[in-house]
Amino acid sequence: MHAWAVVANGEPLQEITAPTPEPQGTQVLLEVLHCGVCHSDVHLWDGHYQLGGDKKLLLKDRGVSLPLVMGHEIVGRVVKLGPQARGVAVGELKIVYPWLGCGTCALCRGDQDNMCLTTRSLGVFQPGGYASHVIVPEPRHLVDLGTLSPPVAATLACSGLTAYGAVKKALPPAADDPVVIVGAGGLGLSAIAILRALGHEHIVCVDLAAKNRAAALAAGATTAVDATVPNLAEAITAACGRPVGFIIDFVNSSVTAKAAFDALRRGGRLIAVGFFGGELNVPLPLVPLRALTIAGSYVGSPVDLRELVALAQSGKLPPIPVASVPQSSATEVLGQLRDGKITGRVVLASPAAVPAEVPMAAVRA
Secondary structure, three states, X not given: OEEEEEOOOOOOOEEEEOOOOOOOOOOEEEEEEEEEOOHHHHHHHXXXXXXXXXXXXXXXXXXXXXOEOOOOEEEEEEEEEOOOOOOOOOOOEEEEOOOOOOOOOHHXXXXXXXXXXXXXXXXXXXXXXXXXXXXXXOHHHEEEOOOOOHHHHHHHHHHHHHHXXXXXXXXXXXXXXXXXXXXXXXXXXXXXXXXXXXXXXXXXXXXXXXXXXXHHHHHOOOEEXXXXXXXXXXXXXXXXXXXXXXXXXOOOEHHHHHHHHXXXXXXXXXXEOOOOEOOOOOOOOHHXXXXXEXXXXXXXXXXXXXXXXXXXXXXXXXXXXXXXXXXXXXXXXXXXXXXXXXXXXXXXXXXXOOOOOOOHXXXXX
């Protein structure tokens, strides 16, 4: 098999070759067709997360080692089954659930793999989809595409799933109760589309870039707020027409988190999702006095992915903008994504997929 791997942090990915894995037990071998490029891949490529105050969380300290074949938004074709694998057939196209745990604990057996204390995610702790093939531990980690476009379906495994998991934690009691989405990249646009598909009517999006705010409005946001205004909390509250009950922060920087916290009404919820980096200084008495909730949201469970795919297959969930480029463009895509120059999502097409027709120039802002 061949793959594109991080050999040195921040350096161009290198094409490598390795023996094609042989599936054992319940494992399933897939030939990769499409794999999305996620913003978390940029952090993996850089080798760290910014924690604020000049502090960094080094990914090597989390057990991430090089060379690393990234890629966790995977659609592939089943090519071989382990002797105990049941419920799938060679030739089927599948979306891969990548947020794997140990596979044996109560959380994993209860379809909450993303909460397992032993994280073994594809494209992070074991080889992912920037490759010709990938091994999946069990058939339950595979979901049928149905009639979905494979490049769009690939993004559901992270961009869509992370947005869906966060939306589930912030669903308001009424369709017209404002929900604020901070960040109109692939995650934010996915969240807007999911909220609209679930019947929500009042969505306010916050972003720095005019092009992203325009994309949010096109995706179904009712209002867009310029994140560069002097008092962002006041601007968010004004756009909502009232203090805000539900804010999902897909950026999660010091600036956005502080503005979101200040804009919450009594009983409000701030759902922190993004990895931009920074820190939040909170006056602790305000948390109980205002009955506030600050919660993290980490991707989603296999159950969440199945629900999301069913929603997409129902036709209620419009696809976000997705461009498909060859795997050889991986380094360039990562750089453009790091610089904020991509709207929507980009997926890498393997040689086994229909040849990519969108040049990199077409996906740049």
